[in-house]
Amino acid sequence: MAQRLIVIGGDAAGMSAASQARRRRGRDDLEIVVFERGHFTSYSACGIPYWISGLVPGPDALIARDPQTFRTTYAMDVRMRHEVTTIDLERREVVARDLEGGGEVRERFDDLMYATGAVPVKPPWADTDADGVFGMQTLDDGAALRLWLDAEPQPRRAVVIGGGYIGVEMAEAMIQRGLSVTLVESGDQPMSTVDPDMGELVAEAMRGLGITIRTGLPVTGLKQRDGRVSAVVTAEGPIPADVVVLGLGVRPNAALAETAGLPIGPTGAIRVDRRMRVAGMPGVWAAGDCVETLHRVSGLPVHVPLGTHANKQGRVAGINIGGGYATFAGVIGTAVTKVCDLEVGRTGLREREASAAGFDFVSVIAESTNRAGYYPGARPMTVKLIAERPSGRLLGAQIVGWSEAAKRIDTLAVALWNGMTVDDMTALDLGYAPPYAPVWDPVLIAARKAVDALAALDR
């Protein structure tokens, strides 16, 4: 009799795992049952802001593979709109509710893949169910917002609450649609994923686009009129709003796992080992936005909900479920984003994180250009490096610049991944031609500056 794999959650991590398991084990060897509570499988949540702005047609374009493809090509039993409500690890069974047809099913498993992703952080105030208030996590959220933006009376004033990636990208999307946009952030800066000095460059660019930025301003509630949102309430008074987008971040969707007794780590996410096995529970796997992972620089567990990790982790789990051997090596916090034409990249630790992890370090900021200074389209590029003292090991890097800036963070990410010192980095053989770089690449200029800063301190 075939063994059975049950997958809870049909997005990046779950479906990567299921696909890899299928590649290694045929249908006679392994049955695969997938429960997904939503309407879609394997879609790009990261693409939603571009669908909202109108840059990308959606939602179909954002779907990598639909349920039917998984059924026919991969021989999986994919059950959409089914929410798993109970995991019984002793009986090795799950109970799932059919959200549309009603009723419950009970299914046994040999292997269980837990891939429920993340859920938006709920604000601490009421009235979030007023019409015109949107989370931005799923394609359904995106579809609802699109309808609201297109319906009469057309919203003109948007308020985005929270200045993380989603908040910043949604602010951009709304301004591109012609709305007036205010971004409200309780902390000191939007784009707190980079250090304040680099974040200020992003804030400046956003203001240049016409986005109003209010920082250090906690939201205390929402106002509504006839069931429609009318304002965001803050300590400094109400901000009128016809549409409100919540970008307060996400947390691991681990409630069901916790109830079932899966171990939860200090980040609130599920603890897994390098093979994506849930610690101490044979045959139980987890991956994606619901697990925590090792940060290779700080050595600490972190929760980094990002599609690229979910895909890699799911693949690792699936290879292992399929009888192979694979491990997930951890993360270094690489991320890139776009704020209209401005590009932002980061990797490793920010200053605050480096301090928290106990490092002594220096920081340098180097101004350069993305192309030879004389080449048309040359634009400023700012590179920040954080290097351990006195070793010179790279701990973190951030880039803010214009065209072709963001992905250069990968150069620094690979250097950091390999434990290079800034001194080593000054020797790197990087590509040079006037359309792509000055003869001293911005990365090399920054490394040289860091070497000088370290030398000055040790003098």
Place this chain on the structure above:
Amino acid sequence: MAQRLIVIGGDAAGMSAASQARRRRGRDDLEIVVFERGHFTSYSACGIPYWISGLVPGPDALIARDPQTFRTTYAMDVRMRHEVTTIDLERREVVARDLEGGGEVRERFDDLMYATGAVPVKPPWADTDADGVFGMQTLDDGAALRLWLDAEPQPRRAVVIGGGYIGVEMAEAMIQRGLSVTLVESGDQPMSTVDPDMGELVAEAMRGLGITIRTGLPVTGLKQRDGRVSAVVTAEGPIPADVVVLGLGVRPNAALAETAGLPIGPTGAIRVDRRMRVAGMPGVWAAGDCVETLHRVSGLPVHVPLGTHANKQGRVAGINIGGGYATFAGVIGTAVTKVCDLEVGRTGLREREASAAGFDFVSVIAESTNRAGYYPGARPMTVKLIAERPSGRLLGAQIVGWSEAAKRIDTLAVALWNGMTVDDMTALDLGYAPPYAPVWDPVLIAARKAVDALAALDR
């Protein structure tokens, strides 16, 4: 009494060395005399094609620092249009000829910095002194070509001989100026700096721009009429030409060094150690396009004339002359170029080079896109990886693609520099956002494919 540094050659390597030496030693400690036979110091030869095409104003924009700046800011005795004709190592003197004023000067030195660069390879046929025939090595060459292209009768038919970087970039420049352009290459492919399969992608793109490409076709001579070039003669008949650009590559300009007894390596360039000291000759230094350097992958000496190396090597020499300690770590053959909108990057060894160096390897080519497939402007990107067998160590990589493709070679260059295996590389934490990459970065897709290819061979 101050010691004296004499620098032969006032471009990238020589002036980087001189500047670094000055930073560390004041004018009372070190006199610096620079002899430069041309009209310019420290200019970007790589920018000449863009000046020819009209994209960049020239020649001033291409000059990083002029002689007067070096004289006033760096307290150097810079003598333009002076050609050093003799180096007397026993007396520690050089003799230089004043090319304009006439006469000779004789100057003693304590340290000698040899930085004469490279000279164009001379074709084996005559008539290269006909009007309308141009090498493309110096700003003077660029100025002469610009005059010719603007003068009456305006040239309409251009032939570029040689399909290396300069040839390809000059073909692009001429087609952008509206000339009809034929590129003649004696080898099997233009852009032989990448493997034939990747070079064919470049050739296709060039043909798409309207450039006629003739490969496997050695040139046997030129024809002229009334002193003006009229055709390029080949085994398959003459190709009419109003202007001919020679892109036959360059060789180290080491004749004077050889006469003086400096050691010449197997590449025809000067042999130096890691501190840029000429082997066995205390106080004699060399850097830039006239020296050979270690290829970190093959372990062989190579001659790679490129501004980025010249700058780094000159800096290393200057730090050492200044009393500091620095080494040049060698090269891995990273290079990027642009053929209109097409971008090409390479690092490490090509297949032919890997074979010649004795490696057993596999090659894979992975097709992907520069952005998420659904994001506007997503274009094909082809990544080729060459990995040692059975270790999986990355030996070389090539990228051909459209916007934002070329500089991604840096990601692979840093991986290669650090001796990563393709298996290690699949775990890399690279930046992901829809405007910049698919959720599986092209680099990761290629690494996975290489892992699979290695596994299939060892099965």
